[in-house]
Amino acid sequence: MSGEKEVSAVETIPGSGNWKLTIRREAAGITILRAATCDARARLPETLYGLPVTALGDHALSPTAASAEGEDLLVTCGTGTDPGTWSNRDLEDLTLPRSLERVGDYALMNCGGLRTLRLHDGIGQWGGGVLMNCRRLAAFHLTRVGEQGDTLAWFADELPWELDVTVEETDGTVFRLLFPEYREVYEENCPAHHFDYNIFGAGYPYHHSFRRKRLDLRTYDELWSGFLGMEHDEDCAVRLAFWRLRYPVELTPRAEGQYLSYLRAHAGEAAVWLVGERDMPGLAFLLRTAEPDREALSAACALARESGVSEALALLLEQQRDAAPRGLDKTFDL
Numbered sequence: 001m002s003g004e005k006e007v008s009a010v011e012t013i014p015g016s017g018n019w020k021l022t023i024r025r026e027a028a029g030i031t032i033l034r035a036a037t038c039d040a041r042a043r044l045p046e047t048l049y050g051l052p053v054t055a056l057g058d059h060a061l062s063p064t065a066a067s068a069e070g071e072d073l074l075v076t077c078g079t080g081t082d083p084g085t086w087s088n089r090d091l092e093d094l095t096l097p098r099s100l101e102r103v104g105d106y107a108l109m110n111c112g113g114l115r116t117l118r119l120h121d122g123i124g125q126w127g128g129g130v131l132m133n134c135r136r137l138a139a140f141h142l143t144r145v146g147e148q149g150d151t152l153a154w155f156a157d158e159l160p161w162e163l164d165v166t167v168e169e170t171d172g173t174v175f176r177l178l179f180p181e182y183r184e185v186y187e188e189n190c191p192a193h194h195f196d197y198n199i200f201g202a203g204y205p206y207h208h209s210f211r212r213k214r215l216d217l218r219t220y221d222e223l224w225s226g227f228l229g230m231e232h233d234e235d236c237a238v239r240l241a242f243w244r245l246r247y248p249v250e251l252t253p254r255a256e257g258q259y260l261s262y263l264r265a266h267a268g269e270a271a272v273w274l275v276g277e278r279d280m281p282g283l284a285f286l287l288r289t290a291e292p293d294r295e296a297l298s299a300a301c302a303l304a305r306e307s308g309v310s311e312a313l314a315l316l317l318e319q320q321r322d323a324a325p326r327g328l329d330k331t332f333d334l
Contacts, residue, residue: 015075017042020086022070029054029099033068035061038086040113043095045075052099058127062109063088089113096120098145103130115139121149131158139164146170150213157207162236175247177220178240179206180232202230221255228262238266238273246285260289268296275303275312283312287319294323 019042022034029052035044045053059065088111095118105127108114114134118141131137138161142152152165156179163179180203206227209220221244228237241259244251251259263270267290274283286292292300297320304313 010072010074012074012076013048015045015077017075017077018086019044019073019075021048021073021075022068023048023073024057024070025049025051026054031055031057032060033057033070034059034065036063036086036088037091040090041093042091043118044097046097046099048073053097054099055102056096056100056104056107058104058106059109060104060107061088061091061094061111062106064110065106092116094118096123098122098143101125103127105129106132108132108134110134112136116141119143119151120145121151122146123149123151126154135161138162139166141166141168143168144170148214152215153210153213156210160203160207162203162233163207173249175249176243178236178243179203180227180236180240182207202227202232217250218252221252224255224258234266235269235273237262238270241266242270242282242286245289246282264290267292268299271296271300271316272303275300275307275309275316278309278312280311280315283315287315291323292319294320297323 018038020034020036021032024031024033030048032044032053032055034057047053057068090113091111092113093116094108094111094114098120100119100123102125103123106129107127108130109132111134114137116139117137120143122145137159140152140155140163142165144167152167155165156163160182162181164176165179166174166176168174180201182201182203205223206220209216209223211219224241227240241263244259245256245263248256263286267286270286270290271283271292274286297316301313301316301320304310304316
């Protein structure tokens, strides 16, 4: 006998995506210690070996993390992807397991391509630096699994840039919110020998519109007038007003009137945005609700023609026809 340690083959199991995993089996479930994918859009497994995936370890998905001691496992959907291309640096859209309860320190650090995170509201423990250097991450799809948790409050406090959040309630109700950007800056005050702390941007109150870490939509809506009174991004304001009207969960008549007034005044910008997004249901809603004028419709029509979005063009031309002054219609007496 040579005395050398025998190297066993990595177990391979089928799945809906491609993952190279290092795991640890525990009484409560599976902890994923390391995970790397070759997919731009990926979903971590819900279960492994009949056990729920309950935790992500420290540095679990970080592309720069060292290897970890545990069971190695290959999950594949049979696409035949070259293992050499597997790197979370190219991961753009990630879905976390519904059974997940804990996320370790720096779990997603340096996932610089990540733009969208899909998760549930039952994760009870978040480590430090989980999203360090995830500067493109701005879209969240949050699913409630019971009473409202504090996941959204954690993200809003952790990330100061603009966040686009879609929430699905336990009864299937869906709503969408924007949390505008703000910046925290420490500036050196030499005469006083200290640093001054300053906040720039109108988004800070939105990121903290929570009571005991629970989202308060009335508090959120009450910030609107103050938001418009400060330096703000008008495109962000258009989208914020649109989403509150499009999904009016807990929207008071007063707040509805304020958002509608703004959206009507900026219906042209909203129409151009929705054509660019190819959001036909949203565009139809805008045309019914804000009734853009002929100039706004013409600009949106021009974009739809240039972009080849025929369905949007048809909607806009129909709206133009319906908005035409009836006094210009030709009539003939026989």
